[in-house]
Amino acid sequence: DAKTTQPNSMESNEEEPVHLPCNHSTISGTDYIHWYRQLPSQGPEYVIHGLTSNVNNRMASLAIAEDRKSSTLILHRATLRDAAVYYCILLTGNTPLVFGKGTRLSVIA
Amino acid sequence: DAGVTQSPTHLIKTRGQQVTLRCSPKSGHDTVSWYQQALGQGPQFIFQYYEEEERQRGNFPDRFSGHQFPNYSSELNVNALLLGDSALYLCASRERGGNSYNEQFFGPGTRLTVL
Numbered sequence: 374d375a376k377t378t379q380p381n382s383m384e385s386n387e388e389e390p391v392h393l394p395c396n397h398s399t400i401s402g403t404d405y406i407h408w409y410r411q412l413p414s415q416g417p418e419y420v421i422h423g424l425t426s427n428v429n430n431r432m433a434s435l436a437i438a439e440d441r442k443s444s445t446l447i448l449h450r451a452t453l454r455d456a457a458v459y460y461c462i463l464l465t466g467n468t469p470l471v472f473g474k475g476t477r478l479s480v481i482a
Numbered sequence: 483d484a485g486v487t488q489s490p491t492h493l494i495k496t497r498g499q500q501v502t503l504r505c506s507p508k509s510g511h512d513t514v515s516w517y518q519q520a521l522g523q524g525p526q527f528i529f530q531y532y533e534e535e536e537r538q539r540g541n542f543p544d545r546f547s548g549h550q551f552p553n554y555s556s557e558l559n560v561n562a563l564l565l566g567d568s569a570l571y572l573c574a575s576r577e578r579g580g581n582s583y584n585e586q587f588f589g590p591g592t593r594l595t596v597l
Contacts, residue, residue, distance in 0.1 A: 407585075416486075416572050416588030417525065460524060469515060469538055470574075470586060472524030 376400070377461045382477040385451045393446040393476055395461030400441050404463040408435065408446050409470070412457045417472075420446065420459070456480045484509075486589035488573050494595045495563050503558040503592045507575030514556040515586065516548060517572040525572055531556050560594075568596045 378396040385391040397406065408420040421428055421435045423444070428435040434447040448455055460475040487506045495501050507514050513532045517525035527540035531550035550556045554575075560567055570593050574586040 414590075416574070416591050418588065419585035422585070458524075467538070469527040469530060469540065470517075470525070471527065472517075474524055 376463050376471070377473055379461055379473065379476045381474065382479065384479045384481060387453060387480055387482050388450050391448040391451045391478065393459050393478065394443065395445070396443045397461070397463055398442045400463055401465065403465040405465065406435065406437060406444050407462045407464050408433070409460045409462065410457040411460070417460065451480045453480050453482060486573055486575050486587050488589040488592050490592060492593045494597060496597050497563055497565060499563050500559065500561045501563060501594060503571050505556045505573030505589060507554050508587045511575035511577055511587070512554050513576040514550060514554065515574045516558045517574065519570040519572060519591070528558070563596045565596050568594060
């Protein structure tokens with residue numbers, strides 16, 4: 374079962390920043406925090422991952438709480454193409470991805 | 483690079499039939515996983531193949547079986563189809579020697595409808 378908790382849905386205005394929260398209070402020391410997203414009619418795609426420190430890449434930023442029990446995916450300027458279901462997943466070793474229901478992000482023009 | 487490819491795109495079968503879905507991993511990837519995604523749900527892990535052997539398996543019955551070929555491509559077979567097997571079937575691949583910080587690349591999926 375998924376070990377993360379996310380809001381079912383969120384809404385954002387286009388070109389505004391979006392903060393997608395994820396709670397993972399039972400995270401272990403070896404768990405990496407991964408984010409994937411699934412655009413309509415497509416397979417999931419990797420967004421970002423981290424262990425302890427905040428991470429940035431061309432798609433997003435990942436802010437990890439100091440106690441690692443929560444994290445936030447940050448989209449700096451949401452576009453209509455960012456409308457998708459976002460999944461927060463804990464991953465350790467060679468374990469498979471365990472998807473919950475994720476957060477459905479709607480972007481309003 | 484074509485990424486992960488899957489065939490067919492769509493498939494319609496009737497209850498009791500058997501189906502085979504195919505997946506070609508991204509170039510350089512040797513680990514292939516299969517997922518089932520029911521409507522409105524997140525993908526559920528079926529199994530993972532590496533070095534032509536099933537390495538891990540999720541909570542799916544034996545009706546679901548697979549195979550990996552020497553070129554790393556993979557097949558998912560489902561026997562005795564049930565209405566509940568209707569779903570999007572996703573294939574994902576990972577780099578050689580992948581571990582928890584290697585991203586997985588997903589294909590577009592095969593939409594299976596069982597009537």
